[in-house]
Amino acid sequence: MRFFKISLLVALLSVVAFAQGETPHPAWSELPRPGGEQNKGLFLEPALLNMGSRFHLVWSGTNEQIRRPEVFHSTLDGGAKEWKDPRAPFFGKNKARVRKVALGKTRNLIGLVFQRTLTQGNDAYEVLLALSSDQGWSWSGTIEIDSYVADKTGGTAVAIEGRQGSNRPEFAIAWTRAYGDVRTANFDINSSLRPEGSQVGTHADGAEKVGVGTLGSEGFTVVFNNGAGLTAAYIKALIGKVEEGSSLLRGRFGKFFSVASRPYGPSRVVVGSDTTVESLTSDGKDWKKDEETANLPFNARDVDAESDMDDNKNLHVAMIRPVKDGFELWYLGQKDKKWNAPEHVYTFADKVDVRGFDIAASNDYAVIVVSQGFAGKFFRRKL
Numbered sequence: 001m002r003f004f005k006i007s008l009l010v011a012l013l014s015v016v017a018f019a020q021g022e023t024p025h026p027a028w029s030e031l032p033r034p035g036g037e038q039n040k041g042l043f044l045e046p047a048l049l050n051m052g053s054r055f056h057l058v059w060s061g062t063n064e065q066i067r068r069p070e071v072f073h074s075t076l077d078g079g080a081k082e083w084k085d086p087r088a089p090f091f092g093k094n095k096a097r098v099r100k101v102a103l104g105k106t107r108n109l110i111g112l113v114f115q116r117t118l119t120q121g122n123d124a125y126e127v128l129l130a131l132s133s134d135q136g137w138s139w140s141g142t143i144e145i146d147s148y149v150a151d152k153t154g155g156t157a158v159a160i161e162g163r164q165g166s167n168r169p170e171f172a173i174a175w176t177r178a179y180g181d182v183r184t185a186n187f188d189i190n191s192s193l194r195p196e197g198s199q200v201g202t203h204a205d206g207a208e209k210v211g212v213g214t215l216g217s218e219g220f221t222v223v224f225n226n227g228a229g230l231t232a233a234y235i236k237a238l239i240g241k242v243e244e245g246s247s248l249l250r251g252r253f254g255k256f257f258s259v260a261s262r263p264y265g266p267s268r269v270v271v272g273s274d275t276t277v278e279s280l281t282s283d284g285k286d287w288k289k290d291e292e293t294a295n296l297p298f299n300a301r302d303v304d305a306e307s308d309m310d311d312n313k314n315l316h317v318a319m320i321r322p323v324k325d326g327f328e329l330w331y332l333g334q335k336d337k338k339w340n341a342p343e344h345v346y347t348f349a350d351k352v353d354v355r356g357f358d359i360a361a362s363n364d365y366a367v368i369v370v371s372q373g374f375a376g377k378f379f380r381r382k383l
Contacts (some may be wrong), residue, residue: 022168024379028331031367031378034074034083035063042069043376045155048360049103049110050308053078054138055360055367057110059376060098063088066375068096071114073136076380078364083378092141099155101123102355104212105170106162106263109133109189113160113173122153127175129160129187130196136169145185145360146197151178157203161212163220164263165237172235174210176203183209183257184222184233186240196380197208198242200233202225215268216283220310221267223259224249228272230257248287256300258307260315268305270317272300277332278337279315292330294339304354310361310383313337318359318368326350329357329370331381345379348372359378 033039034057041062049056055076060069066088074086089112091376094313097117104111110132118124150156156176163170173195174184180202181191185195203210204227211223219237223230223247230253231245249271256272266283268290277294278286298321314334321328329345345368348354352373359368361383368379 018356022347022349025343027343028345028379030078031298031380032082033376033378034072036082039063039086041066042374043371044069044357044374045100046358046371046376047101047103047356048308048358048367048369049105050360050362050367051105051110053362053364054135055362055365056103056105056110057369058084059371060101060114066096069096069098070096071098071101072110075136076367077364079382089130089136089139091128091139095128099322102157102158102160104160104162104171106171107164109162109169110136111160111162111171112139113158113175115155115158115175118147121132121149123151124149125156127158127173128290129171129173131189133360143187143194143267144174144176145195146175146183148177156207156224157210159210159212161214161220161259161261162263163214163237163265165217167238169263170238172177172212172222174212174222176208176210180204180208182222182224184242186220186235186242188240200242201231201245207253207255209255209257211257211269213259213261213269214265215267215285216265218284221259221282222370223257225253225255225257229253230269232287253375254302255301255304256257256319258305258317260307260309262309262311262313266313268307268309268313268315270305270315272296272303272305276298277317290337292334292338294342296330296332296342304357306358307362308359308366310363312363314361316359316361316366318357320354320357320370323347327354327372329379331359331366331368333361333366333383335383346377348377
């Protein structure tokens, strides 16, 4: 009970810090938290996904009944004014101490991968996978992807994406372990075998991030920063054979890179360097730089980015930029594959760490969610 009271106090203080921010950019409206302002529990590590006109949101959090962070899920229908009441999915057994979460999709399935600490200690983790075939109303029991001891507390990076093949759907999962190891696994829903992780490389210090994308009929790509640039590894469709990463793009990108894709492909990677944003596209192992680039009104150094792709294959990018005494949230989007001007969405006037953020886009709306400290902010834009 003492832990829960302290958590609620910290969350309330975070909400006060949020209140010191500015009014959002006029193109963006702010949405209330799922469950309303009476839901004062922790809100950490959010992930977003769009399916048709519906936006899915999952996060690691608590409420008055749940004292240790579990997975929560909510949805937003198109232009609705608020999220549906949040639910804590039941996976056949309660799963507490959740750290990181990620979402992926096929044509009809949602894949949820989440990481939780084990009772052995705050640096012992397991990575679990669950699926939903009914828009998140119910979830399968969890499948253990990996368990390990890392060299840090607070969680390691996780990612997931789905591919809709002509025969059946499948998912690829990627995660990081101790000392920068990047691992990945293929999950075929028709297979009775447990997914087996394979190491594909090592990420750079300060760039603990991994992205997964769909390469049409070829399979999946797994992208990470190896310190000298971006590396792309490959997972063969259905067979699940993993090829170690090869150089995709050289440069110093930090965490300013993100992978976006659709269940039938292609994958697009967006990267930022100096004051320029560029992208690459692939439906197979060959990547091609897109002709269009964008200019930023700031340097991309120390900026973190997340992206999504709408049905027209336009990119939508959310960026968190550290500034004096706070953080800025920026948005950069495309129309007809051409970049629009960057938009300064909001300023978080507090140095409390950003605990996660994400963006999802339909053909009509873009939605961004940010967790700072232990509270969340939610923004939506008409496209």
